[in-house]
Amino acid sequence: MNILAVLLALPLIGFFVVLASPRDSKLPFFFAIVTSLAAFFVSLGLIGPVFADPAHFTSVLNLPWIDSTTFQIRFHLGIDGINVWLILLTTLLIPIGVWISQTQIRERHKGFYALLMLFEFGLIGVFSAVDLFVFYVFWEVALVPMYLMVGSWGGARRGYAAVKFFVYTMLGSVLMLGSIIYLYSFTGTSDYQGILNVFSSGRITISPSDSVILFLGFFAAFAIKVPIFPLHAWLPVAYVEAPAPATFLLAAVMSKMGAYGLLRFCVPLFPVGAHRCADWIVILAIIGIIYGALVALVQRNIKRLIAYSSISHLGFIVLGIFTFSQNGVDGAVYQMIAHGLSTGALFLLAGTMEQRRGSTEISDFGGIAPLAPGLASAFMIAMLASMGLPTLCNFIGEYLVLQGAALTHFPWAVFAAIGVILSAAYMLWMYQRTFLGKSPEPKIAMPDLTLSEWVPVVPLILFMVWLGSYTQSFMPPITAANAQLLEQTRISNEYRVQLAAPTAPEALHAR
């Protein structure tokens, strides 16, 4: 039995079972948590094959799907070093999302759990799709439940937030669909590997202007999803208005869809287009890094602040991808996971604070560290990870991205590194105003994390430390798959070629 098929089926089954279970009982939660945990354990089975052969698709699911005379599309999914950890991130965080929904969602639990299951189904599909059309379908499948979660369970301006989120994303996906169809019209396939084969065989050459147009079609969808400056207007309002579990998943997992799409499809399929646009994209990414950090600095709301900090961090991922260097791309993939863990944890904890205080305005807090030392410590660790402190996960990603940028074009690294200074400033200032200082008068109720609230926090912290201190558990498939990707597209910069040359000691010393 194919692991990927099981993995994909589990949340879908979960979705229907939750829908079918009685409304006012524990059963919807029970089914949701059981299927999502089962999915997590099943997904562990993906790791072994990927380590054995990271540069090719493993656990492949390749079924005939649509076979008409005009369109031939196969249901083609696979796992390699680039997406394996994103799948695992998804399967790890969905049970956490289910768990925290118990307390952080106040009403209509059943529907929420059902949507979480559907969301997981969509995400696994997005991250494992090899066929572009399949990718597109899952992209939309993942979008809808998130839209509903924001729109029906969100805060006061949920309608506005949900519509904005939806319209922005739809706008991009329409362009992506157009590009997929256009591409299909002259390659005759929508299969990622098929297209690459067509290109590499030389049967069809894609003109540079077509490459740019197609690239931009995909890029639009992904850039909005990341989001890249200045397409980020949907993000702060969506992150703030979404219910806590949805914000958690939106920031931790869903924001990786765009970055993943850039790396998986945009760059290898349209290397010419990617190359031609790279300078502009890098500039936008760097603007995003600094801009997001500066705007985060002056936010008055915790969730909004983390939202803008996300824009800054996601800029690092985009920068890494468009350095086209081994280190930069490795760092970008690593940063996707790291950002998922650290920002996820921050939003999760912000959610528990919101639950206690009914607000996430910074001015409603202050001096709560003595009241809730556990919460303060957990928040501190997540914050330090987010600030890129070595031994925690984000440092690895940021360092490699900066290293890649420095080797490609040193000034990029100089500007991007400014974001690292600013991240300390906005985070620590927020922490000080929220947790430190004298306890507020009159006393506010701020109980510490309960055992049930520690449950999702502890694994996140452990993974942050693990990813930060022993990267060899995660990095080998990433770096192998990226090497293959860069090689395939022959756009890696010269440095990598030099480095890949036999590294005899004398060759290293010569300069």
Add this chain to the structure above:
Amino acid sequence: MNLWLIPLFPLIGFLLNGLFGKRLPKPVINLIGIGSVALSFAYVLFVLSKLYPLQAPFSEHYFTWIKSGALEIGFDLTIDRLTSIMLLVVTGVGLLIHIYSIGYMAHENGYYRFFSYMNLFMFFMLVLVLASNLLVLFVGWEGVGLCSYLLIGFYYLENFANDAAKKAFVVNRIGDFGFMLGILLTIYAFKSLDFGHIAAAMSAMPVETGFGILTLITLLLFVGAAGKSAQFPLYVWLPDAMAGPTPVSALIHAATMVTAGVYMIARLSFLYDHAPIAMNVVAVIGVFTAAFAASIGILQNDIKKVYAYSTVSQLGYMFLGLGVGAYSAGIFHLMTHAFFKALLFLGAGSVIHGLSGEQDLRHMGGLAKKMPITCWTLLIASLSISGFPGFSGYFSKDAILSAAYVHTPWMFWVGAVTAGMTAFYIFRAYFLTFFGKYRGHEHPHESPLVMTLPLIVLAALAFGGGYISVPNWLSPMMPFAEHQDTTAMAISVGFGIAGILLALFLYVMRPALAESLRESAGPLYTLIYNKYYVDEIYNAVIVAPLKYISRVILWHGVDEGVVDGGMNGLGRLVAGIGGLLRQLQSGSVRNYATWIMAGSLLVIFILGLAGGMR
């Protein structure tokens, strides 16, 4: 040799006290917190005795930390003669300060928290000094910065402590910005971050006469060093860092962490040797900071602030030593400074403890009789830092100033005058504390044995530490031509003694004269008393504009106005066109959602069925 055990003990101490300390009784917390450092110290002694005489560096590789393409960074630890000094200073002085803390922190809340942070600091500091490559060093570097943040903000109910902690972290981050860029360029130039590897590559390279990549790398790394070691213009965080408990000031902000920048440059001496322009920058910044900070120290009234500016100034001396090529003299001073400055701070802590928290020199005085041990040990420390012949500071400062005399005479003269200022402000503080009449309202008492014992041990080291010839020990790594220039020696000693005598005259013999001098100095006094308004200038020139730009221009202007407003405007335009379709709009989000979900599911099923039928 299992070098990893050295940092491991304090890490375990941190975890135990950090996770369970709340429920543990004090003796157990002490046992864990101090025992871990003691084990570490003992293990350092064991390792050094085994490896003596440590002719060649001894390295151990544990695991690959980061591997991406050809870039491979190992988690490697190395011990060589330079490391050996740092290890002994860090674990030895660290142990004494940990013991002292039992007494000093006895009545504080968060006792376990204090010891767990201190242990975490020891862990990162030991990683820093044992690192075999720049990135592992950076781990320790950032880690000690974190602990510094946590410990400066130890009294987190007080906002001045929180402000100081945040300032320390952010200013250090500015330095780390340079450090990180230096690391990135090192990879570019050497394809490795390994010290041994870079040293080997350097031996084949010519000295860089112009401004090339080596100069750029070394200058960027120096930016990092200037942040961590509080050199101009990034020194501003260190005086504020005195908001932390006094043992923290002694351990982190005097003896060990702040010397990390000096250590890093000495560690990379082979690189700096090839970049004379950078060397000059290091020397000039060092000597300027030494004089600048000493001048501020003269007029401070908070005893810890006096010592803090003194630390900034003494670190400047170390950088002067490095910059003129006398690396081992810089490290020598690092070591003696660790002894006498730790002693000064612990002594000050003893005074503060005895006066129930009073730190203002104007409310002290006449404590010599009440606190004899503190008084005598502080005298030794003060003589040592003043470079009084025979005391440890004399040897190390002399080594630096002699080298400066040969290298660039004007730097020697500035350094010598600064030595005079140093002696003056140190003895000003000393006399104001112990001489004259008691001017406060507390009941001064000598500190308990657990605090005075470390003082006595440190006093022995502050006196005798100069007889350990660090330059000789380091000579295989960093050649040092000893210039026993008697003229230079006599001049600097002369300035020092003059400073002591002036302090004696102004603060013991003619106290009224100091008062009238202050009035006649007028604006100059105000300028220096207010620390040249550097903080105010930074605030007005950097911090305030940054906040204004972020809030008014970027957030409200660009983000809400252009990015969001523009898109919403576009949306309204589309909505206007779409007005014809208004019939379909019921206005309920849930309604739309249901339609969209139903539609997409339908599409999926149809496609699925279509596939399935084939």
